[in-house]
Structure formats: C-alpha cells, structure tokens
Amino acid sequence: MHPRQDGDSPVRVGVIGGGQLARMMIPAAVNLGIELHVLAENSGDSAALAATTIGDYREREDVLRFAEGVDVVTFDHEHVPTEILRELVERGVRVHPSPDALVYAQDKLLMRERLSELGVPVPEWARIETAEQLDLFLQANGGRAVVKTARGGYDGKGVRVVSSSTDIADWLAVGDPLLAEELVDFRRELAQLVARRPSGEIVNWPVVESIQRDGVCAEVIAPAPRSAGKLADVACEIATTVAEELGVTGVLAVELFETMDERLLVNELAMRPHNTGHWSIDGSTTSQFEQHLRAVLDLPLGATGTRDQWSVMVNILGGPAEGSLADRYPAALGDQPTVKVHNYGKEPRPGRKVGHVTAGGDDLDEVAYQARAAAAYFQDDNLG
Amino acid sequence: MHPRQDGDSPVRVGVIGGGQLARMMIPAAVNLGIELHVLAENSGDSAALAATTIGDYREREDVLRFAEGVDVVTFDHEHVPTEILRELVERGVRVHPSPDALVYAQDKLLMRERLSELGVPVPEWARIETAEQLDLFLQANGGRAVVKTARGGYDGKGVRVVSSSTDIADWLAVGDPLLAEELVDFRRELAQLVARRPSGEIVNWPVVESIQRDGVCAEVIAPAPRSAGKLADVACEIATTVAEELGVTGVLAVELFETMDERLLVNELAMRPHNTGHWSIDGSTTSQFEQHLRAVLDLPLGATGTRDQWSVMVNILGGPAEGSLADRYPAALGDQPTVKVHNYGKEPRPGRKVGHVTAGGDDLDEVAYQARAAAAYFQDDNLG
Structure with a gap:
C-alpha cells in the first residue's frame, strides 16, 4: 500500500496495466502531486515504482478491488473486458475513457462501422x-x-x-x-494525437510521421515533414471528430495513412498515451502523459506547443544481446549529450520495446542522426 | 523494500534526506531506469514515492545500513555528520560529494578560509x-x-x-x-550551477538571477538578465574553480553577490541540486536532477542548453490557507496553460516551500507575468 502523502489532496489515479505507458505517467504524477496507483500483472512490470497492486485485469474481483482505492480509473492498454468496465461505471467509479468510447479501440470492426457512419475517411x-x-x-x-x-x-x-x-x-x-x-497504397503513415476532458475541452499536438518496421513503430518525426497547412488541418479535424463523436476522454491517438493521392484514411485508434506521442515528453510544453492525467481528472489541459522545431523519437527495440541498457550509458550518453534516454526497465528480448530516445533541434537531418546514433548503442542486430 | 526491476542493471542511487530535492530526482531516475532509494525521516516526506527507508541521518547505524543497499550515496541536504560519511568511505561506499568536499558546504567558516586561500573573491x-x-x-x-x-x-x-x-x-x-x-552592498544576487563527475568532466548552466524575500529564494530568472559576456564568464570561472579545487562531485550551486561596482563575491555553496536550478527541469535540455544522478554515477554529463530564451521560476511559499495545492489546479492551470507546476506534496505552512512553477518563452516580461500569476493561485497572503 502506498503511504498517503503529507499534504496531498485526494487525487489518486488508477492505471490498469503496468507497462511503459503507466511507467511514463510517473514523472508527470510526481510533478503534479498526483498519487498514481497501478494494477500490474507482475511485480517486475515496468511501472513498478508507482504504488502497485498485482492482479489480473480480466478478473472482475481484482479490478473492482483496485478501483476502490482510487478516484479515477484509466488504462495502460485496451484489454480490460467491457463488462467489467461497465460494472465499474454502474458502481459510480469514474472511468476514462468510458467503456462506451473504449469499445471502439478494443474492437476494430465496431470502430470501422462507427467511423463509416460518421463519414470519417477509412480504407x-x-x-x-x-x-x-x-x-x-x-x-x-x-x-x-x-x-x-x-x-x-x-x-x-x-x-x-x-x-x-x-x-x-x-x-x-x-x-x-x-x-x-484494402491494402492501402500509402505514401507514409501519420498519427494525430489529441486530448479531451470529460467537460469537453480538446487540444491537439502537431500531426507526426510514424515510420514502421515489421509492423512496429520504429521512429516518429514531430511534426510530420511537409505537413503544415491543409494536411495538418485535416488530420486535426479527423481526430477531433473521432474524439467528440465517440466521447473519448484522455489522450486519443489516431493512426493515419497518407495516400499517394494525398487523402488521409484512419488506420487505427488508441485511447491512451501512444508510442507516436513519446516525443512529447521532451519535445512539447505538455507531454502526452501529463495531459492524459490532467484530462482524466477533468483538469484544464496544458499547452501543446513544441519545444523544438523538430523532434525525432527512435524506439529501442530488443535491446542489448547481453547485459542491460544502462551498461551502454557511458558510450551512448558520452557520444550524444543532447539526446534524452528513456529506459523502461524491461528485460531485453527480440523485437521488444525496451526504451526510446528523443532528440530535438532546428535541423531535421542532424536531429534524426543524433536520435538514431544514440538508439544504435542500445540495440544489437540479433535482437533489433 | 523496493522490488528489483525486471531487466534493470544494478544502478541504485541512495539519497540521504527525503525532501523535495530527493523527490525531484524521481522523474529523472524513472526516465533513466535508475533505482532511487531515499533515507527519509518520516514516511510522509516529500520523496516518499521512491523506495524509502525511514531513519535518522545523524545515526551511524541508520546510515550504514541504508548505504549497504545502494551503489552510490548522495544527498538531499548537507546535514549528515562528517564522521559518519568518512566511515562510509572507509568501508568502500561511493559517496558523492565526498565528505572532504562536502565539509565546505557544511561549515561556513571552513568554506571562507578555503575560498580565501584559493583567491576566490569573497566578502x-x-x-x-x-x-x-x-x-x-x-x-x-x-x-x-x-x-x-x-x-x-x-x-x-x-x-x-x-x-x-x-x-x-x-x-x-x-x-x-x-x-x-561584511554587509555587501550588492546590486543583485546570482547563482552559478555546475555539475562535475568524479572523473573530472564539468558542465555549467547559464548564471541565473535569484530574487530573495525574507532570506528565502522567491524567484529565479534564467539566464540572469544582462549577464551575457564577462559576467557569465566570471561566474562560470568561479564555480569551476570551486568545483575543481574542492573536488566537488554532483551539482554545485555557488550563490553570488553582484556588487554595485560589478564584482562577483561568493555568498554560499551548496553541493546538491539547488532551488536556483529548479528552472532547469523545464528550461534546460538536462535538468539539475538528471545531471546530479549522472554525475554521482560518473556517467557522461548531459547538454545544458536552454529550451527557452527566458525561464522564470517562482516558488510557492506557504501554500493555500485551507485545503491543498491541487484544489487550486482548476483555476491555475486554466488561467496559465503554458506554466509547469511542481507540487512537493507537503503540508502548507507559513513560509514553507511547498512547490514551484516555471514559465518559459521569448519575452521576459510575459514569462515572469505567467509564472507569478500561476504561483499566486497557490498561496494565500497569510501563509506567503
């Protein structure tokens, strides 16, 4: 049990899931004096530094008990069964995003049906x-x-x-x-993140480019190159429509295809902080993690301006073949003093997201070089 | 006891003292995957989210036992008796800053004698x-x-x-x-922060202006207005000399008087993160807290460039007369969406430092207005 902090107001956010998304909420929670409680599957999970309850998100009893100790429930992943979430809501627990919204991130068929009804462009x-x-x-x-x-x-x-x-x-x-x-003939993949409060306020970060390898996000460039103007406006309009029409609360990530004929089509939705928003920790006035906490608590949202002209985030996939990420700090930090390293405290394993690095600055080529150079220290080919 | 994290390398930093300085090391430790252990006096102390041991820093046994579970010992305050620290060093514990350096931050007479010997300008x-x-x-x-x-x-x-x-x-x-x-006839107070690794690397942030009220730091402007050029060079030279000659490791804060005849005199030294460096959390590529952890672990130091042309940090002194800081979030965050709020989780009490806010931007007047406006929401006159 987490000790009640001296002078803290009763602001306790419960996160279901103990992965890196919950972990990255910890710094924002510490800064704002919010108590973060995590329902994790294992004691060694990424977010274990927060007040951690070990339990199974698929077990009604585990989730109900966890919810009793917090003021609002939110998520590190979308996998909690809808019927458990509906029971929480019936019992008066504040759940953000609500199960009525979250179902569209849980079920891709429902999502496609609903977005088509709304006239949002989809494949x-x-x-x-x-x-x-x-x-x-x-x-x-x-x-x-x-x-x-x-x-x-x-x-x-x-x-x-x-x-x-x-x-x-x-x-x-x-x-x-x-x-x-359809197999969309796309030029590139983009992502538009917005955050929305239960009372309606909505803010957006700039649309970003997401570079995937083997179906996994490898790099993100913020803002997406050559996106200023109509492309950015359309992306923001799509995400705003989805957030408002589906009643999303917290962070919403809308993954988009930019087609060869310059249309934007919605690929996937995530209703939580998202890999394509990790750059915002170091690159935006308000990170997606702070914003998510503010939004689910129905607090005023923070400014989403960029701190640098360009931010590039590179995932650390797999990690070192031997030892830990920290073993590579002397080389990586020495070579790239401007890059910010985020270590999720996870065991290296082929293809696993074990951390990320972010660089920022005025020259996109230079920024991308720095981020890639730093990330390369942390991953060995056989695990990448 | 803090659970060992999956995949973490054995990098455990022990901080003696559980106040806001230890607390503000938590976000940097989470990002870098460093285990932070805190020796606090009370379970409700500010840094209680970290793995906390309750103990008395003046008790040899408490400190020795705490040190056994960590790889390096550092500090939230300067009050640990020198003889206990010397025993740690004799037992092979890495202590940064070392007791030989720390004594000059503990004992103002020794500090004055030593700085005078070194030819560093003092009153x-x-x-x-x-x-x-x-x-x-x-x-x-x-x-x-x-x-x-x-x-x-x-x-x-x-x-x-x-x-x-x-x-x-x-x-x-x-x-x-x-x-x-002597009662120095000063124009203003400045502070120069540097960080130094045991192996010698040293970096500096820009010299800042510190505005004191009733002997307590009230505001910090980074960089100090009209400091570019000689003033910044001299401040950096003084702090570098002190860090190198005294063998300081970790962050060193040198508080300075700028006299009416434009000399700089050393007022005080602190060998730990310092109130005059809190702006760096939001305003520098590497915060003083991340840098302190990197330095005491003898890792390469991070870049200390500024993220904004101007940063202004305003302390929240006393806090609200009733309730908690978080009760004021709807008003404060709504009015000042660009300002970053840091809540130390401490009970409001007259004159007590319970948090701070930081604003950044290109226009110093506007930035200072934003920071002061935000801070004003959190403090009532009778506790300020």
Whole structure:
C-alpha cells in the first residue's frame, strides 16, 4: 500500500496495466502531486515504482478491488473486458475513457462501422465471417487484402496480408468475425494525437510521421515533414471528430495513412498515451502523459506547443544481446549529450520495446542522426 | 523494500534526506531506469514515492545500513555528520560529494578560509569567538555585519544582521566559532550551477538571477538578465574553480553577490541540486536532477542548453490557507496553460516551500507575468 502523502489532496489515479505507458505517467504524477496507483500483472512490470497492486485485469474481483482505492480509473492498454468496465461505471467509479468510447479501440470492426457512419475517411473494409466473404472482398480489391482479428491485436499481431481465404483458415475456424481492409497504397503513415476532458475541452499536438518496421513503430518525426497547412488541418479535424463523436476522454491517438493521392484514411485508434506521442515528453510544453492525467481528472489541459522545431523519437527495440541498457550509458550518453534516454526497465528480448530516445533541434537531418546514433548503442542486430 | 526491476542493471542511487530535492530526482531516475532509494525521516516526506527507508541521518547505524543497499550515496541536504560519511568511505561506499568536499558546504567558516586561500573573491569576513572580535570587525566594516553560525543554517536561519555583540550574545554563549561577514552592498544576487563527475568532466548552466524575500529564494530568472559576456564568464570561472579545487562531485550551486561596482563575491555553496536550478527541469535540455544522478554515477554529463530564451521560476511559499495545492489546479492551470507546476506534496505552512512553477518563452516580461500569476493561485497572503 502506498503511504498517503503529507499534504496531498485526494487525487489518486488508477492505471490498469503496468507497462511503459503507466511507467511514463510517473514523472508527470510526481510533478503534479498526483498519487498514481497501478494494477500490474507482475511485480517486475515496468511501472513498478508507482504504488502497485498485482492482479489480473480480466478478473472482475481484482479490478473492482483496485478501483476502490482510487478516484479515477484509466488504462495502460485496451484489454480490460467491457463488462467489467461497465460494472465499474454502474458502481459510480469514474472511468476514462468510458467503456462506451473504449469499445471502439478494443474492437476494430465496431470502430470501422462507427467511423463509416460518421463519414470519417477509412480504407475500404468488410466484415468477414466466411471464406466466401473474403473471396468477394479480394476480387473487389485487386486480389490482396489485410485481415485483422477484431480484438486483441497490437504491434502487428493479429494482422495478416492475405491473397486467399486459405491464409486465414485458422482464424475462420475460430468463428469470430474478422475485419478485411484494402491494402492501402500509402505514401507514409501519420498519427494525430489529441486530448479531451470529460467537460469537453480538446487540444491537439502537431500531426507526426510514424515510420514502421515489421509492423512496429520504429521512429516518429514531430511534426510530420511537409505537413503544415491543409494536411495538418485535416488530420486535426479527423481526430477531433473521432474524439467528440465517440466521447473519448484522455489522450486519443489516431493512426493515419497518407495516400499517394494525398487523402488521409484512419488506420487505427488508441485511447491512451501512444508510442507516436513519446516525443512529447521532451519535445512539447505538455507531454502526452501529463495531459492524459490532467484530462482524466477533468483538469484544464496544458499547452501543446513544441519545444523544438523538430523532434525525432527512435524506439529501442530488443535491446542489448547481453547485459542491460544502462551498461551502454557511458558510450551512448558520452557520444550524444543532447539526446534524452528513456529506459523502461524491461528485460531485453527480440523485437521488444525496451526504451526510446528523443532528440530535438532546428535541423531535421542532424536531429534524426543524433536520435538514431544514440538508439544504435542500445540495440544489437540479433535482437533489433 | 523496493522490488528489483525486471531487466534493470544494478544502478541504485541512495539519497540521504527525503525532501523535495530527493523527490525531484524521481522523474529523472524513472526516465533513466535508475533505482532511487531515499533515507527519509518520516514516511510522509516529500520523496516518499521512491523506495524509502525511514531513519535518522545523524545515526551511524541508520546510515550504514541504508548505504549497504545502494551503489552510490548522495544527498538531499548537507546535514549528515562528517564522521559518519568518512566511515562510509572507509568501508568502500561511493559517496558523492565526498565528505572532504562536502565539509565546505557544511561549515561556513571552513568554506571562507578555503575560498580565501584559493583567491576566490569573497566578502570581508572574520572568525568570531568573542564579543571583542566582533566589535573589532564591526569597527572595521561600518558598524554593521552579518553573523552566521558555521553549521546548520539554511533559508535565512542561523543568519543575523548585527550592529553589536549583544545581538549574538546567545550564540557566543554556546561557544561555537561564528562567521562574521561584511554587509555587501550588492546590486543583485546570482547563482552559478555546475555539475562535475568524479572523473573530472564539468558542465555549467547559464548564471541565473535569484530574487530573495525574507532570506528565502522567491524567484529565479534564467539566464540572469544582462549577464551575457564577462559576467557569465566570471561566474562560470568561479564555480569551476570551486568545483575543481574542492573536488566537488554532483551539482554545485555557488550563490553570488553582484556588487554595485560589478564584482562577483561568493555568498554560499551548496553541493546538491539547488532551488536556483529548479528552472532547469523545464528550461534546460538536462535538468539539475538528471545531471546530479549522472554525475554521482560518473556517467557522461548531459547538454545544458536552454529550451527557452527566458525561464522564470517562482516558488510557492506557504501554500493555500485551507485545503491543498491541487484544489487550486482548476483555476491555475486554466488561467496559465503554458506554466509547469511542481507540487512537493507537503503540508502548507507559513513560509514553507511547498512547490514551484516555471514559465518559459521569448519575452521576459510575459514569462515572469505567467509564472507569478500561476504561483499566486497557490498561496494565500497569510501563509506567503
């Protein structure tokens, strides 16, 4: 149990999930004097420095008990069952984002249906329950498609590029409805983050470019190069519409495709701080983590101006083949004194996000070089 | 006991003292994956979120036991008895700053003697053990002087302006030697912060102006207005000399008087993060707290460039007459969305430092207005 702090007001935020997103809320919580409570699966989880309860987010009792000790419940991930969240709300617990909003981040089919209703631009898509339905979709879309499980996917998991229904025979056998989407011919991937309070105030950061490798975010450039003007306006308008129409509270990340013909299509939604917003810790007046805490507490939102003309965030994927990230500090920090290093305290493992680095400055080439150079010290090829 | 974190390297920093300086090391420690352990006097102390041991820094056993669980020992305050620190060093514990350096921040008489030997500019001063010695000093210095206890003073405590030895009759009766100093005719007070690694690397932030009220730091402007050029160079040279000659490791704060005839005289030394460096959390690429951790771990130091042309830090003194700082967030954060608020989690009490706010930007008048406006929401006149 976390000791009640001398003079603290009763402002206790409960985060379900103990990964790096919960961990990165700790500095913002310390600064603002907010008590952060985390429901983690294991005592060694990334956010273990916060007041930690060990429990299972899929277990009704664990979640209800955790919620009793906090003033508002929010999330490090989208995987809490909707029925548990609805029970929290019925019991009077403040849950942000609400289960009614969160369901659109949990279920990709519901998300596609709702965004289509709202007229928000999305790729061509179809609900798939049979091989025949997929065959029809493939015929109408050039013979290839992306198929996703409606629930449970992340970082490229639960996503396949297919050219035949045999490619997803195992998924079809399960019987859960699937989402088929056109293979979008995109120029690049962007992300628009906004934050919204329950009482309605909404703010946005600049739209960013997200560079993916093997289905995982590798780098983010903020703002997205050549985005000033119409592109930025449209991205902001899309994310604002989604946040308001879906009633999202806290941070909303809208992942976007910029097509070859310069349209923006919504790819994915996340209703929590997001990898494409990590640059804001060092690069914005208000980080996405501070903003998320302010938003879920219905406090006035902070300014989202950039501290540097360009910020580049590079993920540390995998980590060192031997030892820990900190073993590389003498070399990395010595070589790149301006770069900020974020270490998630996780065991290195192939492809795992174990940290990130951020650089900022006026010259994008130089900034990107610094961030990549620093990140390279922390990852070995066989784990990258 | 703090759970060992998954994948963490054995980098454990022990901080003696659980006040706001230890607390503000937490965000930097979380970012870098450093385990922060705090020896606090009470469980409700400001830094209680870190792994906290309750103990007395004046008790040999408490300090020795605390030191066993960490890789390096450093400080939130200067009050640990020198003999305990020397025993730690004899036992092979890494202590930064070392007791040989720290003694000059603990004992103002030793500091004056040493700085005078080094030729560092200081006010006229004398060692006082008798009323006659003070009378002589008063005669030589216009009939008034500042008298300080050699040890134990802070924030205006242990300091008196006197015109007669009867003003310090109680201190003379104790028998400990005192320090008498001329009443410097100063234009303003400045502070120069530097950080130094055991292996010698040293970096400096810009010299800042510190505005005191009732002997307590009220505001800091970074960099000090009209300091570019010679003033900044001399301030940096003085602090660098002090850090190198005294063998200081970690952050060193040198408080300076700028005299009416444009000389700089050393007022006080602190060998730890310092109130005049709080602006660096939001205003510098590397905050004094991150830098202190890097320095005491002998890691390469971070860049100390400014993020804004001007930063203004205003202390929250006393706090609200009723309730807590967080009760004022709706008004303060709503009115000043660019200002960063730091809440130390301390009970409001007259004159007590319970938090600070920092604003940054290109226009000093505007920045100072924002910071003062935000701070005003958090303090009521009767506690200010």
